[in-house]
Amino acid sequence: MAHTVLEALEARLAATAGTVSFAHGLLVAELEPAALPKVVALMKAEFGFDLFLDVTAVDWLGQTPRFEVVYHFYSTQHHVRARLKTRVREEDPTVDSLIPLYGSAHYMERECHDMYGIVFRGNPDLRPILLYEGFVGHPLRKDYPKTQEQPLVPYRD
Amino acid sequence: MDAKFPNPVRSAFETPLRDDTVIVNIGPSHPATHGTVQIIAELDGERVLRTDVHAGYLHRGFEKECEAHTWHNLIPYVDRLNYVSALINDFAYCDAVEKLMGVEITPRCRHLRTLLSEYSRIVDHLTCVAAGLMELGAMTAFLYLVMIRDYMYEHLANLTGARVTYTYGRIGGLARDLPDGWLGRLAEILDQYEDFVGRVHGLVDRNRIFIDRMRDVGVISTADAINWGYTGPILRSTGAPRDLRKDTPYLAYAELDFEVPVGIKGDNYDRYYVRMREMDESVHMIRQLVETLPGGPINVDDHRCTLPEKHLVYTEIESLINHFKLIMEGPRVPAGDAYAAHESPNGELGFYLVSTGDGVPYKVHVRAPSFVHMGGVHKMLDGYQLADIVPTFGSVNMIGGECDR
Numbered sequence: 001m002a003h004t005v006l007e008a009l010e011a012r013l014a015a016t017a018g019t020v021s022f023a024h025g026l027l028v029a030e031l032e033p034a035a036l037p038k039v040v041a042l043m044k045a046e047f048g049f050d051l052f053l054d055v056t057a058v059d060w061l062g063q064t065p066r067f068e069v070v071y072h073f074y075s076t077q078h079h080v081r082a083r084l085k086t087r088v089r090e091e092d093p094t095v096d097s098l099i100p101l102y103g104s105a106h107y108m109e110r111e112c113h114d115m116y117g118i119v120f121r122g123n124p125d126l127r128p129i130l131l132y133e134g135f136v137g138h139p140l141r142k143d144y145p146k147t148q149e150q151p152l153v154p155y156r157d
Numbered sequence: 158m159d160a161k162f163p164n165p166v167r168s169a170f171e172t173p174l175r176d177d178t179v180i181v182n183i184g185p186s187h188p189a190t191h192g193t194v195q196i197i198a199e200l201d202g203e204r205v206l207r208t209d210v211h212a213g214y215l216h217r218g219f220e221k222e223c224e225a226h227t228w229h230n231l232i233p234y235v236d237r238l239n240y241v242s243a244l245i246n247d248f249a250y251c252d253a254v255e256k257l258m259g260v261e262i263t264p265r266c267r268h269l270r271t272l273l274s275e276y277s278r279i280v281d282h283l284t285c286v287a288a289g290l291m292e293l294g295a296m297t298a299f300l301y302l303v304m305i306r307d308y309m310y311e312h313l314a315n316l317t318g319a320r321v322t323y324t325y326g327r328i329g330g331l332a333r334d335l336p337d338g339w340l341g342r343l344a345e346i347l348d349q350y351e352d353f354v355g356r357v358h359g360l361v362d363r364n365r366i367f368i369d370r371m372r373d374v375g376v377i378s379t380a381d382a383i384n385w386g387y388t389g390p391i392l393r394s395t396g397a398p399r400d401l402r403k404d405t406p407y408l409a410y411a412e413l414d415f416e417v418p419v420g421i422k423g424d425n426y427d428r429y430y431v432r433m434r435e436m437d438e439s440v441h442m443i444r445q446l447v448e449t450l451p452g453g454p455i456n457v458d459d460h461r462c463t464l465p466e467k468h469l470v471y472t473e474i475e476s477l478i479n480h481f482k483l484i485m486e487g488p489r490v491p492a493g494d495a496y497a498a499h500e501s502p503n504g505e506l507g508f509y510l511v512s513t514g515d516g517v518p519y520k521v522h523v524r525a526p527s528f529v530h531m532g533g534v535h536k537m538l539d540g541y542q543l544a545d546i547v548p549t550f551g552s553v554n555m556i557g558g559e560c561d562r
Binding site: 023024026050051052053054056058059070072074076079081083102103104106107108111115125127128129130131132133134139140144146152153 | 162163164211212213216218224225256383386388397399404405493494495496497498505509511519520522524528529531532561562
């Protein structure tokens with residue numbers, strides 16, 4: 001049922017690293033962080049995944065490794081999507097930046113860094129984008145309380 | 158700078174490249190940027206050398222808030238992402254939840270969602286084109302377009318009870334069916350739309366001032382657009398016929414006859430024209446959908462997500478418990494994750510949901526086209542005049558609600 005491109009990619013990825021499956025029409029691959037840049041470069045060069053849609057993270061508080069970084073890609077040629085997942089540890093939440101491959105990585109990695117504190121090695125500009133300069137913590141982490149406030153301008157008495 | 162009020166942003170560049178250039182700040186609240194966005198630009202005379210675009214002034218913790226409400230309770234929140242076409246947000250979100258739950262919506266619901274998505278697209282494009290034209294001084298064209306938009310707002314209020322933020326989608330269906338006479342009024346509005354959009358074409362398409370401001374301004378190539386994550390009308394304006402409604406058909410789009418308009422150069426004029434043509438295609442689609450609108454229920458018969466009929470809630474205990482559980486605990490969405498993408502008026506609007514089997518989402522992430530577009534907008538601003546920022550920004554149609562979440 002899956003698209004032939006996805007099947008070819010599945011065969012290719014299954015041979016190298018991680019577990020590969022299909023879910024709701026997407027190819028889902030779980031990889032080691034070290035394998036990520038190579039796999040993405042392969043997907044872009046040989047399977048036509050030219051649109052980097054999205055990067056975000058899921059905070060599985062209490063599990064190790066704690067963070068799951070989730071990438072979505074789309075092929076404008078074959079009209080199929082793929083999702084890559086990789087787990088990083090809380091002490092060293094680092095993955096390689098995709099800036100060498102996609103321009104859109106600049107902003108999306110900044111957002112993910114803002115919200116989860118994932119460090120994208122090789123992204124020269126991880127300044128806050130949705131948050132502000134001097135914000136302490138990463139609000140989408142599960143241990144950041146929803147009601148915590150950090151007003152930039154103090155409230156009046 | 159007053160130390161009591163620290164600067165919320167740190168510019169990417171503090172010192173000019175040369176001693177005859179100047180760094181200026183535009184926004185975040187500026188009459189000519191529709192949306193709260195801040196641009197720090199280095200100017201050589203009137204020419205923009207480089208820009209640093211800051212978003213986030215409308216950030217209100219949408220994704221954090223989502224993790225504390227039931228799946229149903231989020232619908233009013235997703236309305237407020239792209240508040241110009243709230244219905245498309247509703248339907249994309251519901252589609253993602255339905256994927257996770259394995260719910261298949263009814264044929265009538267599928268057609269109505271398609272119809273309302275296209276109606277919303279017209280409203281969104283009307284707003285974008287009207288605001289863009291007004292910023293260039295075309296007041297008459299603005300009034301024509303906004304007049305039609307207001308007919309549509311009132312018409313949608315007649316259906317949903319609200320002018321802008323409708324909260325009309327439901328997981329597994331819709332809030333209510335069409336009121337009497339709604340489709341009749343729809344046909345009238347579409348005829349008026351054609352009349353007034355025709356006038357706007359006559360006013361601006363071959364207008365010398367308009368062409369001088371729009372042609373060859375804010376040009377982006379297809380390769381750059383894809384590299385910087387552009388989708389929707391901006392990508393199509395570069396000549397690439399990429400449209401999720403054609404490429405990965407969802408809802409009832411596979412049954413419809415429509416074209417994907419594309420531009421030639423990827424400049425402001427092409428983005429204007431692509432939006433105008435897309436509205437015509439939407440009208441064409443709505444007319445087909447009205448012709449083929451099936452009967453039957455609008456909600457799926459599935460007690461996991463659909464609320465029971467009110468008279469049953471008051472008369473039988475099972476329905477009362479079902480209602481209570483759905484409201485208090487939320488629909489049980491099976492554990493897993495799903496990504497659903499709809500072609501929103503600005504591009505690919507994606508919802509990435511993670512569920513652990515609770516009535517409350519573990520994570521809701523929005524792939525907002527406006528946010529991704531802001532990451533590459535410097536490609537369209539650098540090298541042009543300072544005054545060109547206004548029409549270029551207008552044609553990118555950044556919506557603060559979905560950009561900043």
